[in-house]
Amino acid sequence: MKTASITRRNVNWGNIAISLAAPLVALLVATGLTSALMAISGIDPADAFSTLGSRMSERTAWIDATQRAVPLYISAIAVAIGFKMNLFNIGVEGQYRVAMLTVVAVGTSVELPPVLHVTLCIVAAMAAGALWATIPALLKVYRGVSEVISTIMLNYIATGVLAFLFAEVFAIREEGRLNPKSEELPKSAWMPNLVSENLHNISGFIFVAAALGVAYYVLVWKSRFGFRLRASGTNPTAARTAGIDPKRMVVSAMLLSGAVAGLVGMPQVLGDKHAYSSDLQLGLGFSGIAVALLGRNSPVGIIAAAMTFGFLDSAAPFLDLESIPKEIVVIMQGVLVLTVVVVYEIARRVKERRTQERASRSLDAALAVAS
Amino acid sequence: MTLTASPAPAEQLPPPATGPVGRWPGLPAWQRTVVVVVGALAVMSLVRVISGANGLTSQGTIGAALRLAVPIGMAGLGGIFAERVGIVNIGLEGMMVLGTWFGAYGAYEFGPWWGLLLGVAGGALGGLLHAIATVTFNVDHIISGVAINIVGPGLARFLSVIAYDAESGGSATQSPRRSGEIADITVPGISSGLKSLEDRHWFFVSDVAGVVRGLTTSVSLATIAAAVILVAASFLLWRTRFGLRLRAIGENPYSAESLGVPVLRIKYGGVVLSGMCAGFGGAFLSIVLASIYREGQTGGKGFIGLATMIFGNWRPGGLAAGALLFGYSDGLQLRASSAVPALFLLAAILCALVAAVDVARKRFVAASIVSAAGAMFLIGYLTVDELADSLSYLTPYVVTLVVLATSSQRLRPPAAEGQPYRRGEAH
Numbered sequence: 001m002k003t004a005s006i007t008r009r010n011v012n013w014g015n016i017a018i019s020l021a022a023p024l025v026a027l028l029v030a031t032g033l034t035s036a037l038m039a040i041s042g043i044d045p046a047d048a049f050s051t052l053g054s055r056m057s058e059r060t061a062w063i064d065a066t067q068r069a070v071p072l073y074i075s076a077i078a079v080a081i082g083f084k085m086n087l088f089n090i091g092v093e094g095q096y097r098v099a100m101l102t103v104v105a106v107g108t109s110v111e112l113p114p115v116l117h118v119t120l121c122i123v124a125a126m127a128a129g130a131l132w133a134t135i136p137a138l139l140k141v142y143r144g145v146s147e148v149i150s151t152i153m154l155n156y157i158a159t160g161v162l163a164f165l166f167a168e169v170f171a172i173r174e175e176g177r178l179n180p181k182s183e184e185l186p187k188s189a190w191m192p193n194l195v196s197e198n199l200h201n202i203s204g205f206i207f208v209a210a211a212l213g214v215a216y217y218v219l220v221w222k223s224r225f226g227f228r229l230r231a232s233g234t235n236p237t238a239a240r241t242a243g244i245d246p247k248r249m250v251v252s253a254m255l256l257s258g259a260v261a262g263l264v265g266m267p268q269v270l271g272d273k274h275a276y277s278s279d280l281q282l283g284l285g286f287s288g289i290a291v292a293l294l295g296r297n298s299p300v301g302i303i304a305a306a307m308t309f310g311f312l313d314s315a316a317p318f319l320d321l322e323s324i325p326k327e328i329v330v331i332m333q334g335v336l337v338l339t340v341v342v343v344y345e346i347a348r349r350v351k352e353r354r355t356q357e358r359a360s361r362s363l364d365a366a367l368a369v370a371s
Numbered sequence: 372m373t374l375t376a377s378p379a380p381a382e383q384l385p386p387p388a389t390g391p392v393g394r395w396p397g398l399p400a401w402q403r404t405v406v407v408v409v410g411a412l413a414v415m416s417l418v419r420v421i422s423g424a425n426g427l428t429s430q431g432t433i434g435a436a437l438r439l440a441v442p443i444g445m446a447g448l449g450g451i452f453a454e455r456v457g458i459v460n461i462g463l464e465g466m467m468v469l470g471t472w473f474g475a476y477g478a479y480e481f482g483p484w485w486g487l488l489l490g491v492a493g494g495a496l497g498g499l500l501h502a503i504a505t506v507t508f509n510v511d512h513i514i515s516g517v518a519i520n521i522v523g524p525g526l527a528r529f530l531s532v533i534a535y536d537a538e539s540g541g542s543a544t545q546s547p548r549r550s551g552e553i554a555d556i557t558v559p560g561i562s563s564g565l566k567s568l569e570d571r572h573w574f575f576v577s578d579v580a581g582v583v584r585g586l587t588t589s590v591s592l593a594t595i596a597a598a599v600i601l602v603a604a605s606f607l608l609w610r611t612r613f614g615l616r617l618r619a620i621g622e623n624p625y626s627a628e629s630l631g632v633p634v635l636r637i638k639y640g641g642v643v644l645s646g647m648c649a650g651f652g653g654a655f656l657s658i659v660l661a662s663i664y665r666e667g668q669t670g671g672k673g674f675i676g677l678a679t680m681i682f683g684n685w686r687p688g689g690l691a692a693g694a695l696l697f698g699y700s701d702g703l704q705l706r707a708s709s710a711v712p713a714l715f716l717l718a719a720i721l722c723a724l725v726a727a728v729d730v731a732r733k734r735f736v737a738a739s740i741v742s743a744a745g746a747m748f749l750i751g752y753l754t755v756d757e758l759a760d761s762l763s764y765l766t767p768y769v770v771t772l773v774v775l776a777t778s779s780q781r782l783r784p785p786a787a788e789g790q791p792y793r794r795g796e797a798h
Contacts, residue, residue: 041533088513143776146681148461148513150775152674153768160765167761290521293514325532327543330525338500338518342508349509 012358015351026343030336037331048324055315062311063200069310070202071264071281073209073302075288077216078129078260080297082147084220085233085253091136091151092261093285094158095129099262100269101162102128104170104182104276107189117188121270122208122263129262130255132158137254141247147254155285170276182276191270203271205263212260213299229253261285290337296344309333416578418717422752426707428578430562430569432699433585435706438660440698441597442467442669445652446676447683447690448604449494449645454685455608455621456641457787458505461516464673465523466497466646470653472527472546475664476534478657479549487553487593487654494650495643497523502642506635509791528666544666546657553659556595558587593659600651605687617641621785624792635794649673671768678771684782696774697767704766711763715752718773719745 035045055061075092082089089095106124107117135154139145170182195202220226231239232249240246264284273280291309295302312333316326398406412428419427426432446463453460473493478486497519504515528543535541540548561583568580608614619627620634620641628634652672657664675697682696683689703710722745729738 037529041529088517090517139772139776145772145775149674149678149681150772152671153678153772156671156768157765157772160761160768163761164759168759286521289517293518325529325536325543327525327529327532331522331529334518334522334525338504338515338522341510341514341518342504345508345510 022347026340030339060200064314065311069306073306075264076291076302079292081257089257094155095132095261096264098132099125099128100265107185114188125262126259130259133258137251179279203267205267217299416575422713424710424713426710428581430584435702436699439701440694442652444694447679449648450680453645456638457621459512459789462519463649465519466494466649467653467669467673468523469493470650471657474654475546475657483553490654491650494646498643498646506638546664555589562588700770701767708763719748
């Protein structure tokens with residue numbers, strides 16, 4: 001009887017079922033809320049969802065979704081590294097913008113064979129991102145400034161400084177060009193596409209993103225550093241007592257997050273535009289926060305979250321064709337994040353209570369047997 | 372038993388520091404304030420005379436500073452209400468965005484005062500959302516705030532498409548221009564009487580004239596409403612039973628609970644009030660500072676407000692000083708961007724003062740670092756004649772960072788800030 005109770009305790013089917021049901025419940029609630037909002041605004045939710053549904057059967061839709069998911073995935077991993085130790089790096093946005101201009105500056109000033117050139121650019125991007133992240137890290141460690149506010153201020157500062165540098169130093173003015181552009185990177189610094197079907201591409205950076213995902217998993221869950229990181233995040237006091245230097249952890253986590261953030265703009269700069277231009281896609285850092293929250297900081301969960309966001313982003317123009325405002329996509333994304341966060345919190349509480357009840361039941365049973 | 376009848380918990384706490392001013396024994400608070408204000412004005416006057424940047428203390432700059440301080444100060448007040456009940460509110464920015472949208476919509480449809488009211492309601496909606504997530508469901512405060520910062524602008528964009536796409540002048544990113552304005556008032560006599568004095572550009576005297584004129588010329592009634600709200604909020608927080616309970620919850624919710632305070636209800640109240648303040652700040656942006664709603668209008672003012680709250684040590688008085696400081700850096704950049712390089716000189720002088728204090732206290736390492744920074748600022752002042760617009764636009768953000776980096780050490784946030792609370796789980 002004793003062994004039976006132990007094996008049963010090891011596999012808690014009810015809790016597993018709750019874990020599996022949580023994302024489905026969140027999806028249902030989010031769908032319901034968005035539908036309600038659409039209905040109030042005089043849009044037929046059935047129209048919107050059937051448009052999205054019909055996109056799902058198109059091959060090109062998934063190519064576009066994947067292409068959009070790659071930078072989102074990298075961005076979310078950068079955010080998640082911070083989240084794992086309760087650091088909120090809202091500055092991914094600024095870090096990747098700084099890295100984009102740095103890479104163009106470095107990449108256009110040297111001549112190297114193809115693979116080396118791309119590698120150099122990637123290293124430069126990571127260094128630039130990490131460097132920009134050093135400022136909030138040091139401010140937090142030495143001056144106690146909340147990283148949330150300092151990274152947000154640094155986002156604005158990056159925007160202004162980059163606009164200034166681009167306009168004064170890098171932009172090449174040409175007659176009849178609408179979007180100013182910097183000098184183009186030499187072909188040796190281009191990242192080739194993995195898939196390319198009439199204007200629908202998937203960048204070779206998908207491999208970089210995949211490698212990052214694996215590295216993130218190994219580093220955070222399988223290494224000593226990752227253990228210290230999670231320990232500092234879960235219980236800073238206990239971690240400190242165990243000899244983990246919190247200041248060092250803050251600085252290294254922030255630099256690591258910044259280095260990864262530096263890569264967010266690379267699919268655009270090395271894979272698509274091959275230059276710094278005024279029509280680069282911005283805001284990937286902020287979307288990364290949402291994707292990391294949606295993916296619960298898990299390397300696999302973030303894939304699903306990035307694909308969801310990528311799919312919705314690429315489907316938005318098709319909603320517009322059906323005269324449904326494409327902005328509904330942003331609402332869906334936001335509502336989805338909020339409901340996922342709330343539903344998981346409820347699921348965690350229910351699981352906790354079930355585990356406690358179970359423990360007290362088996363304790364009662366054991367006491368009954370003993371008496 | 373009520374909390375007022377018992378020994379007030381607030382009095383058992385270590386005496387709160389008095390904001391950024393620091394502590395000089397023997398001087399009452401109002402005298403310290405006077406000393407600081409006069410000192411600051413003298414330094415500014417010195418910088419103005421040396422650099423010749425008369426925009427530093429002109430009526431136009433001070434008036435703009437006052438106007439621009441309102442949204443930042445209201446966001447900061449929102450921060451105080453939330454954090455005093457122990458809820459961190461990073462979502463202020465998103466709530467402000469809702470305030471800008473609903474404010475502009477109300478002003479366009481019904482008139483500017485209704486707009487302000489509707490903006491407050493929009494902010495309250497954001498606050499309610501944050502309260503549901505953090506108070507009822509115990510979601511991490513920062514995560515919920517970040518989510519609200521994503522949802523707020525998304526909702527504003529969506530509503531714009533619905534409400535404004537068919538209107539002329541409106542689009543997915545902005546509202547049509549509206550007509551009605553909130554009235555300005557000018558104190559008769561003072562404004563015109565001091566003009567000649569300001570125009571002499573004398574040391575100190577003209578600066579005082581410029582500041583007084585700035586505070587008495589074309590002040591919007593909405594600005595005065597904001598000042599009244601700030602005073603009313605400090606009264607509410609420090610002189611009423613509700614305020615005492617609210618602050619007690621931010622320090623120790625379980626103690627408050629044991630004394631019979633309805634913790635959850637008051638937490639909801641604090642967070643919704645927080646959203647209302649942010650909504651007022653947002654509506655002020657789209658009604659008084661502009662005559663339309665524009666996407667990205669808040670430009671991080673919610674976050675700057677949060678920084679102001681920290682600077683002001685979670686108290687309305689310090690908050691007001693901080694809001695004026697940030698409003699000033701923003702106003703200078705907007706109204707007299709040629710005067711921005713003079714701030715380098717100001718920074719150099721401040722560094723020299725700090726270094727002198729450090730030397731007097733025999734902290735030589737700190738003194739040398741500060742002197743080095745001062746030298747850099749001086750070089751910056753001597754070499755930079757004019758800043759590009761894209762750089763002078765950064766003034767408020769850089770000032771925020773510098774102020775936080777130099778002031779956030781001896782501050783005391785509410786003790787239970789950011790911690791989850793569940794009824795009956797005292798430990």
